[in-house]
Amino acid sequence: MMRRRVTGATRMPIFAVALLAFSLGADAADTSPSPAGQALFRRHCGPCHLQGGTGTFMLGRRLGEQNALLESRTNLDDAYVRAVVRGGIQSMPRLSRAELPDADLARIAQYLAAPQH
């Protein structure tokens, strides 16, 4: 059910996607191979990095459409994800440990680095 709803988001206006991302984050806990990681990703990263987000747009410009959507990528490893979140990259703001504790970041990194997510 979760997958269907996310797919639906691609047809929504850009301004609605961030809201959807946030809402999904709250109830995503029991439907994914890495539920905590997925929910945390969508809550903390989703406003920029789901379909239609500014991060997705910027990555598409810089790395090509095949690398634009983080959840669709298979070339991310968890150390890289952690480094980018704490160190920032290009115009992306860094996230502090107060906002995103290490344990939660580790779950997000594992989720994005998993072969299938």
Add this chain to the structure above:
Amino acid sequence: MKLILPPGLSERALNRALDAFASVTGREWVLRSDEDRDTYLDVYAPGNEASHAPAAAVAPASTEEVQAILRLTNEHRIPLWPISRGKNYGYGGAAPRMPGCVVLDLSRMKRILEVNERHGYCVVEPGVGFYDLHEYVQSRKLPLWLSIPGNGWGSVVGNALERGFSSQPYGDHAAQICGMEVALPSGKLVRTGMGAMTNGVSGPLFRHGFGPSWDQMFVQSNYGVVTKMGLWLMPAPEATLSMSMKLPQPEDLGWLVDVVTPLRIRGIVNHNVSVQAYMGSATMSSQRSDWYQGEDHIPDSVVRGIMARHNVGWWNFTIRLYGDPEVNEANARVIQKAFAARTDLPFTITRWTRSDATGNAGAPSPSVFPLQIVNWHGGRGGHIGFSPVLPPDGKLVVEQLQRTRQRFREAGIDYSGTFYISGRHVINVNLMLYNRDNAAMTQRVRALFATLVKESAAAGYAEYRTHLSYMDEVAATFDFNDHALRQLNETVKDALDPNGILAPGRNGIWPARYRSQRNSA
């Protein structure tokens, strides 16, 4: 980022203070590594991030922990820089004005204490973001519409304390504040307004209280740490009627200001009208290299291309009417009549009522998509805004527009202006976009900003809000009677904060202990 200490303090003294903070919050929430410091730097800094680098951060989870930290801070004489969520992008983000401060990060304090549907208000802690409050309201189907600024990632409390705004009827966020709980620099907790009664129940309902009203004293200041805030929320309207128009020439702004201003003052229009130049749509969906390769300001021929491709005017605005459909229709006729005296251009009109499942309601939802603008040049993008407050007089507004555009052209920075027509004033946000990897461009931006501050002050205009790096320059423009306002601000500062521990230099207010740092980089 390597450690930068506050003036006059040793690393040993800092570490003693941080250890003491850890006894309050637990070690986990004292953030003191190089990597931790990096996460509080100004990611869009128009210059060297080190100019505003913190020494560490501490993240309390409760009001009691904030109070305990303030008491320890007085003991250890460590300067703190409070942030709500630290998303004040374009103005410094989470970074402190004075390097070496310890960031007091309140983002863990994110309780939504009350949302009152019947009376239209909320009471929230500073870590509550617009996403959090929106989710709360939506999930409970409460008939309330939030007013959300362009960057919806930030804090509800923090944005109000910065005088952030949106183009909604409740869009002047500082004006919606009704009652606060504040930890003073000593650690003493006060509540303002009717909330100052131990059993007071009218705190979020009546702004003034009994005697002086102190809420606004804690806005854009460094007199206390706001730990709770009451804010008024707009009831969801029965219907909206939106009227959009594109204007072809830059000088059209003048008559637009003169037409909208009386409508706004009379209450026919009940929100500030955002009038955005063509660049708004271009920066949100493309990069400069898509349009132009030159180093100078984008030429007019390219501007016409942007307008044609995006189907926008030189200026673009929407007036939105909120309320009963009959009243909206009547007000729309008044607006159309006022415009007909000045232009034949048509409005594009859209309507929404509660019974519509979809449609252009104007219902707000948080977004961070506007941050897309920083990608205009590519590289590590940045932005700052020069935002003077002008009288709502078309002739004066156009003169300011022409002066500003000329300076942008001379600096080779693409002009990107928005005018918010707000009844008795117009706020003019002039966005400067740059590539932080291009030192020459960043330097041109800094010079342009300083010129605009000076020239606008000569015309009698000052900013309503500014970036950390310009707080002293802007504060200095309020110079009546030998800077009497600054003297008042700093007299209050020294009385409340004799050890100068709280946000030294915020909005140009320096405590005696650090006053020598005024005008430092």
